[in-house]
Amino acid sequence: MSTHTPPRFDPTRVPHLLGSFAPVTEEVDVADLEVTGEIPAALDGLYLRNGPNPRFTPIGSYLYPIDGDGMLHGVWLSEGRARYRNRFVRTPALEAEERAGRALWGGLASMITPDAEQVGPELAGTFRDLPDINVVRHGGRMLALAESACPFRIDANLATVGREDFGGALPAGITAHPKIDPVTGEMTVFCYGLEPPYLTWSVIARDGTVxxxxxxxxxxxxxxxxxxxALTDRYAVLVLAPAFFDLGAAMEGGSFLAWRPEHGTRVALIPRDGGTPRWAADEAFWxxxxxxxxDDGPGEDAPVVLDYVQWSRLTVGGAPEDSEHQVRSGLVRARIDPAAGSVARTLLDEARVEFPRVDDRRIGRRHRHAALATGTGREDLLTGEYxxxxxxDTETGTARVWPAGDLSVGEPVFAPEPGQDSEEHxxxxxxxxxxxxxxSWFLVIxxxxxxxxxxxxxxxxxxxxLGLHGCWLPTDGG
Structure with a gap:
């Protein structure tokens, strides 16, 4: 579908294009940042974060956090000093729009795509790449990740190398949250699609081969x-909440995502050795x-413990129009029984939280601490702002909080102290x-x-x- 006349859309009325979310267009390099306090000398590496940042004023629609060009923001640390660089992830669509000097693709909800006269035959009628969600380093590659598509490879200076399909082995791409096993070095990924097979999983070895x-x-x-x-020693864990794609509705001006709670939520435990998936079912949650x-014990029937941020339903772009269904969130622990196919959920912390992270060295193993962005109760924050x-603390069931005052904070990422294995160091x-x-500030806590x-x-x-996800990349490659 293509058109030169986008539907009525006023980007000045979209909250996630304003204030702390407003995009920036300038790419800058700053050699020596002004520091208050003291950056620990032990920190030697790159803190890198991705996020949606439209290069041009959006047309048609804009839904946070799905839409937007990717922009990488990096702070390099060494010997107590810091330098900064930001760069767009340069996709073919972004480069075509730069040649035109304006947006040519609409947001996903608007289904606007340019024709051959605007962008040439290769890009005509295609949807734009959106590698704007996460960034990961694995197997000698640094990758900017999209929701479910091929990532884009980035070099050490944040310049875009190009689309990455892993030597043709993963042509449909991967999603934005792969998990790297800290013991084996394997990266387990999944990908969903609009046509069968609707869901696949794959493994990329430590050396980057599929x-x-x-x-x-x-x-x-x-x-x-x-x-x-999520990942355990035995399983890749996928939670299938009842959020269904509905292209028919989207083509008629409706939502391309439909929340159908009557289907409930299912959990797939996919054996990492390639065995048959085991399923568990529960009432709907997102x-x-x-x-x-x-894994909570040895043996194939041992329960799986999954900690996650639970929402009562899916929302994209803000609160749902149906005010009868107030959206609630909290930190939840699910105990999944593979033999019974059941899920038992416990609310660990009822605070409004998101962007949870642990020490990545604990992925797939018991963890004690989880860090999350949260709110202090003020009512003027937007969806996705904390x-x-x-x-x-999962052992004591207690929480510690740092109120940031007038600062809106992003996802916290853990940087271990070299030579220390503890989550507290x-x-x-x-x-x-x-x-x-x-x-804006870079914080070390x-x-x-x-x-x-x-x-x-x-x-x-x-x-x-304000953006989405990032990582700590120590200089020694650890």
């Missing part, structure tokens, strides 16, 4: 959105992000933007006493829009 190609997950008979996954998972960081890193003046707040704040001389 050791298991796209493997269909039996028991999935309709296109569904699945944002994140999750954007998992915290972590692990003004505090919360650390939940390291630092939590994030970007934050001041809602009063638009200034000690894991030993996170509620005490940052030990260092590096001033970013340009605004860093």
């Amino acid at each position: 050791s298991r190609g796209p493997t269909p997950v039996d028991g999935v008979d309709a296109p569904m959105m699945i944002h994140d996954m 999750l954007w992000h998992t915290v972590n998972a692990y 003004d505090a960081i919360r650390w939940f 390291g630092y939590w890193l994030t970007y934050a933007t001041d809602r009063t003046d638009g200034s 000690p894991a030993e006493d996170p509620a005490s707040g940052p030990v260092a704040r590096a001033r970013i001389p340009v605004r860093v829009p």
Whole structure:
């Protein structure tokens, strides 16, 4: 479908294009950031974060967090000093729009695509690449990740190398939240599609070669959105909430995602050795992000423990129009019984939270601490905006909080102290933007006493829009 006349759409009325979310267009390099406090000398590496950042004013529609060009924001740390660089992920669509000087593709909800006269025959009628959600380093590649498509490879200076299909072994791509086993070095990925097979999983070995190609997950008979996954020693864990793609409705001006709670939520435990998936079922709930998972005992029938941020239903772009269904979130632990096919859920923390992270060295194993973005209760924050960081202790059931005041904070990422294996020895890193003046900061928070707040704040001389996911990439490759 293509058209030169987009439907009525006013981007100045879209909250996620304003304030702390407003996109930036300038790519900058700053050699030496001004630092308040002291950056630990042990931190040597790159903190890198991705996020949606439209290069041009959107047309047709804009849905946060799905739409938007990817922009990478990096802070390099060494010997207590910090430097900053940001770069767009340069997709073919972004380059075509730069030649035109305006947006040519609409948001996903509008179904606007350019014709051959505007962009040439190869791009005509196609949907734009959106590698704007996450970034990961594995097997010698640094990848900017999309929702369910081929990622884009990035070099050490954040320049875009090009679309990555892993030597043709994963032509449909992967989703934005692969999981890397810290013991084996394998990266397990999944991908969903609009046509059969609707869901596949794959494995990329430590050296970057695809050791298991796209493997269909039996028991999935309709296109569904699945944002994140978890990993245990035995299983890849996928939560299939009842969020179904409906292209027919989208073509007629309706929503391309339909929430159908009558179908309930199912959990697929996919044996990493290639065995038959085991299923469990429960009442409907939605999750954007998992915290972590692990096997609770030996044997194939041992329960799987999954911690995640639970939402009562799916929303995209803001609160649902149906005010009778208030959306609720919280930190939840699910105990999944593979033999009985059942799920027992326990609310661990009822605070409004999102963007959960653990020490990545604990992925697939028992963890003690989870860090999450949270709110202090103020009512002027938008969906996806948080003004505090919360650390939940799974052993004691208690939480510590650092209120950020006028700062809107992003996802916290753990940087271990070199030579230490403890979750308490390291630092939590994030970007934050001041809602009063638009200034942005890079924060370093000690894991030993996170509620005490940052030990260092590096001033970013340009605004860093609120974004999505990132990672800590130590110089030694660990």
